[in-house]
Amino acid sequence: MSIDTRLNELGIELPAAAAPVAAYVPVVVHGGLAHVSGQLPFVNGELVKGRLGENVTLDDGVAAARACGLMILAQLKAALGSLDRVERIVKLGAFVNSTGEFDGQPKIANGASELMAEVFGEAGKHARSAVGVPILPLGAAVEVDAIVAIRD
Numbered sequence: 001m002s003i004d005t006r007l008n009e010l011g012i013e014l015p016a017a018a019a020p021v022a023a024y025v026p027v028v029v030h031g032g033l034a035h036v037s038g039q040l041p042f043v044n045g046e047l048v049k050g051r052l053g054e055n056v057t058l059d060d061g062v063a064a065a066r067a068c069g070l071m072i073l074a075q076l077k078a079a080l081g082s083l084d085r086v087e088r089i090v091k092l093g094a095f096v097n098s099t100g101e102f103d104g105q106p107k108i109a110n111g112a113s114e115l116m117a118e119v120f121g122e123a124g125k126h127a128r129s130a131v132g133v134p135i136l137p138l139g140a141a142v143e144v145d146a147i148v149a150i151r152d
Helices: 003-010 058-080 105-124
Strands: 027-030 033-039 086-097 127-133 142-150
Touching: 003 105, 027 058, 033 058, 033 086, 058 086, 058 105, 058 142, 086 105, 105 127, 105 142
Parallel strands: 086 127
Antiparallel strands: 027 033, 033 142, 086 142
């Protein structure tokens, strides 16, 4: 089954791949890996801003991480031409804009992690880091980057 078919089955429509906001490229393919730059969470075309433990709820944080995951998929599709070239999601890095007291970063990161498993099955299960940070670009609540093994 193609990944596009799988996305349709899941009712997932990918957003348009976002343009970089600074001096970098969204995806670098090298040595059988696609390195995806950190992606920000856009829900209904709006950037999800704020801080977990302050003015962003746990559920909104999980949804923001999922939105980052959707943008990762959109960037991969734009760079590779097809998500069928994805062999495995190797690693996700989740950065959560959070207060010093908030310790739910792993729960937030699950928004992106669970999406990858839904879309790619076993090949979507990956290594991960989930860290709290005091600020993210543009005031975003979450940012997620990825390393992905690809087929030629």
